[in-house]
Amino acid sequence: MKTLWIYLVAVLVSAWILTPILYTAVASFADMLDYYEHLIPRKYTLKYYEEYWRLGVGDALLRSIQVGILTVALSFLLGIPAGYAIGRLRFRGRDVIRVTILFFRVLPIVVMAVPLAVLFLRIGMYDTLIGITLAHTAIELPFVVLITSSIFISIPRELEEAGTVFGLSMIQVFARITLPLAAPGLAAAGMFAFLMSWNEVVASTILSYLNRTLPATVLTPYVMGTGGELPDPYRFAAATIMIAPALAFMAYTRKYLTAMWGAAGVR
Amino acid sequence: MTVELEKVTKQYGSVVAVDNVSFRVNRGELFVLLGPSGCGKTTTLRIVAGLETPDLGRVLFDGKDVTSVPARKRNVAMVFQSYAVWPHMKVYDNIALPLQIKKLPREEIDRRVKSAAEMLNIAHLLDRYPAQLSGGERQRVAVARALAFEPGVLLMDEPLSNLDALLRVQARAELVKLQRELKITTIYVTHDQTEAMVLADRVAVMNKGRVMQIGTPDEIYNRPTNRFVAHFIGTPPINFFAGTVEEGSINAGFLVIPFKNIPPGLVGKRVTIGIRPNDISTSPIEQGIPVKGNLVVAENLGSEFILHIDVGGFVLRALSKNKPAEEEVTLYVDKTKLHIFSEEEARINILPA
Numbered sequence: 001m002k003t004l005w006i007y008l009v010a011v012l013v014s015a016w017i018l019t020p021i022l023y024t025a026v027a028s029f030a031d032m033l034d035y036y037e038h039l040i041p042r043k044y045t046l047k048y049y050e051e052y053w054r055l056g057v058g059d060a061l062l063r064s065i066q067v068g069i070l071t072v073a074l075s076f077l078l079g080i081p082a083g084y085a086i087g088r089l090r091f092r093g094r095d096v097i098r099v100t101i102l103f104f105r106v107l108p109i110v111v112m113a114v115p116l117a118v119l120f121l122r123i124g125m126y127d128t129l130i131g132i133t134l135a136h137t138a139i140e141l142p143f144v145v146l147i148t149s150s151i152f153i154s155i156p157r158e159l160e161e162a163g164t165v166f167g168l169s170m171i172q173v174f175a176r177i178t179l180p181l182a183a184p185g186l187a188a189a190g191m192f193a194f195l196m197s198w199n200e201v202v203a204s205t206i207l208s209y210l211n212r213t214l215p216a217t218v219l220t221p222y223v224m225g226t227g228g229e230l231p232d233p234y235r236f237a238a239a240t241i242m243i244a245p246a247l248a249f250m251a252y253t254r255k256y257l258t259a260m261w262g263a264a265g266v267r
Numbered sequence: 268m269t270v271e272l273e274k275v276t277k278q279y280g281s282v283v284a285v286d287n288v289s290f291r292v293n294r295g296e297l298f299v300l301l302g303p304s305g306c307g308k309t310t311t312l313r314i315v316a317g318l319e320t321p322d323l324g325r326v327l328f329d330g331k332d333v334t335s336v337p338a339r340k341r342n343v344a345m346v347f348q349s350y351a352v353w354p355h356m357k358v359y360d361n362i363a364l365p366l367q368i369k370k371l372p373r374e375e376i377d378r379r380v381k382s383a384a385e386m387l388n389i390a391h392l393l394d395r396y397p398a399q400l401s402g403g404e405r406q407r408v409a410v411a412r413a414l415a416f417e418p419g420v421l422l423m424d425e426p427l428s429n430l431d432a433l434l435r436v437q438a439r440a441e442l443v444k445l446q447r448e449l450k451i452t453t454i455y456v457t458h459d460q461t462e463a464m465v466l467a468d469r470v471a472v473m474n475k476g477r478v479m480q481i482g483t484p485d486e487i488y489n490r491p492t493n494r495f496v497a498h499f500i501g502t503p504p505i506n507f508f509a510g511t512v513e514e515g516s517i518n519a520g521f522l523v524i525p526f527k528n529i530p531p532g533l534v535g536k537r538v539t540i541g542i543r544p545n546d547i548s549t550s551p552i553e554q555g556i557p558v559k560g561n562l563v564v565a566e567n568l569g570s571e572f573i574l575h576i577d578v579g580g581f582v583l584r585a586l587s588k589n590k591p592a593e594e595e596v597t598l599y600v601d602k603t604k605l606h607i608f609s610e611e612e613a614r615i616n617i618l619p620a
Contacts, residue, residue: 156349156351158347158348158349158351159351159353159354161318161345161347161351162345162347162351162353163353164317164318164337164338164339165316165317165318165338165339165343165344165345165422166339166344166345166364166365166368166412166416167339167340167365167368167369168339168364168365168368169339172368176364177353177355180355181353181354181355
């Protein structure tokens, strides 16, 4: 009886979250007239997707993936050493730096993006992959630094000290002990950072015009539609284009994460 | 290898963790740092390892100053209290990694890993991850890793404190055997006096960052040089009572003990008299001074009793095989086993008459 209730609640909660997503996906294939007549459409079409494809959604998807990977790479390259230093080392001004990092997250992205767009226009980086990547890196760096520092703090110090005593240099300790132990956490952080870049729309829209990332590309039709009100199925198709790759990516990385050290895991 | 600490001091803020500590560990010796928690013994060990740098003083290995040599170049091995076995490596790799860093040939590494694993009876576990091992097995891996390293000095920081009581006794016996066989210079930190007594060639008893006494287990038990050591060593703990020095004797109220060769300057001074519970007998002994008292409690330890006996406002603890039948008891205090300490808590060497 008790398990029945648990199942019931689980089903309700899942339904609450999934129904809009599912309905969005279904309705994005609905024939226009049919959609307005029936709640659950009966005739289906790929028309909206074809039109988006013509608008360059394929290129935008590719660009989004490139920007995402580059952003993760760059923000990790800069963020991991900083996170390690803040998490592990004792040095003057550490707390000030920690607070300052948080402070940058307080600024609205729009405030950052507009002057950046002007600057990028002047130095020829407007509407480029690098430009958007740099902006995303700037947005994500505080997050990466703080998350990685807490990952490093969670690794027992004695594991590193054992490395030092047994002859490993600081770099060897990091590469052979700290990094492998941090890997599951870092992978999760990387996944999250990728999704943040994937979903980032404000800076991407402001900093590009023709070479847009996926959300920036579909944002315009999704929110306002060009030249007047856009019918719902077009919007639903735009939403589905946004969600589907993210869900696929999550499903894939989740499997990878749990398989990493097996159930034994890091203590 | 020999290890020497010369007037080593380490401060954290206003706390002096290690205060002017000096000792010398001889080649092949098992040297125990013993003391209550927070006495600075672990910090001292970490200074030897090179994980901490002393503020003052020097660390010498084989007479050479290594104070500024980084930990990884000191050729020391350490068994940590938490074992610090690397969880992402199999047991084999845990033992092998330090040897790979040393750039030993592959066959030599394999030989050393296997022989260390043999010694500690973990040869069948080499293919497992630490998470698949019990606490006792992980402890053995940590020791095997240290032994395979063939260090100049082996450092152990409370290596048995996370094991349950039975396993601890067994592991202790095995550690003694291994150390005596291999004759590795070893510094061993513990707060457990039994462990120190069983393992040590020599013990340094520490308190509040200072070395209180250095000596063989026998010396620190039988001739503690100060009140702290007398109190810290021995279970059940030693009895202390106050007395006043008179001409030719010390008067403790319920007991007057005649002494010869009392220096004239000592007469009239207050002293602390210590006697261990097992140096008090319930039956007449040759050097015993009789004291009458009443039995308050008898704690049953199984093989013997701790008797709490009121000797006139003061309760003495005595060890006895039997529980006395009557409440009124005569105790015999062995006068050759008395420890006399000055008001400054230092041992006074005088002989009973």
